[in-house]
Amino acid sequence: MKLSVEIITGTFIDTVVSENATVKQLKEKISTEVKLPVRRLILVFGNEEERRMLMDDEDEIMLRDLGMREDSHMYLFIKNLDLVSMEERSLEGDDVSMEEISSEAESRRRENEEDEKVKIDGEDEDKQMKNEEEEEKEKDREDTKDDDNAEEEAREVEELGDEKEET
Known part of the structure; x- marks a missing residue:
């Protein structure tokens, strides 16, 4: 059939x-x-x-x-392979009920999900730290430019002062 x-x-x-x-x-x-x-x-x-x-x-x-x-x-x-191997162990003489097998498989699944979440969270933290470092570097660059501009302006004012004294 x-x-x-x-x-x-x-x-x-x-x-x-x-x-x-x-x-x-x-x-x-x-x-x-x-x-x-x-x-x-x-x-x-x-x-x-x-x-x-x-x-x-x-x-x-x-x-x-x-x-x-x-x-x-x-x-x-x-x-699931985990469930099959636990069932086989219970048939070999370990006194394990199907509820315990299901519970253990569910616990492993949750642990795997938590491990994955930690991994993702860790990657997010790494990205955030890198972003903060980049922002810090950019701020330092801007501060350096501001300092350079201030020094340039101070020199120009000093040169103007020297020119007035000469005249």
Whole structure:
């Protein structure tokens, strides 16, 4: 049967699987087409009133038992690598709940955003300091010009005074 899979990016994949295909077989087929490991794929199917995410423990269910028919439409989401590695650790025996995994992934995301903000703020401070230094240099140049002009005027006044004395 032909199925239409819409990737979150808006790209469509039309794939053909047998009438007796399982969720796992569909994921494996999609995995080769999108060049991502099966463990990173999240499939969502159903109509507008009732959408459903296919869980990993449903991999052995046949697609037809889920109500998928010829030209059924589903959505493909991709798990973040951090989330996948934390899930794998929890399966290896670490007693970590999905809430903790999600919380840890969210914390890392926030830390990355804060690091980026600090980096941007630091760059802004550098720009501001450079601007202030340029303004200071410009002011010094103007002061130097004013001093030079004042000296020039003083010399001219002195020369005029000397000329009057001579006459």
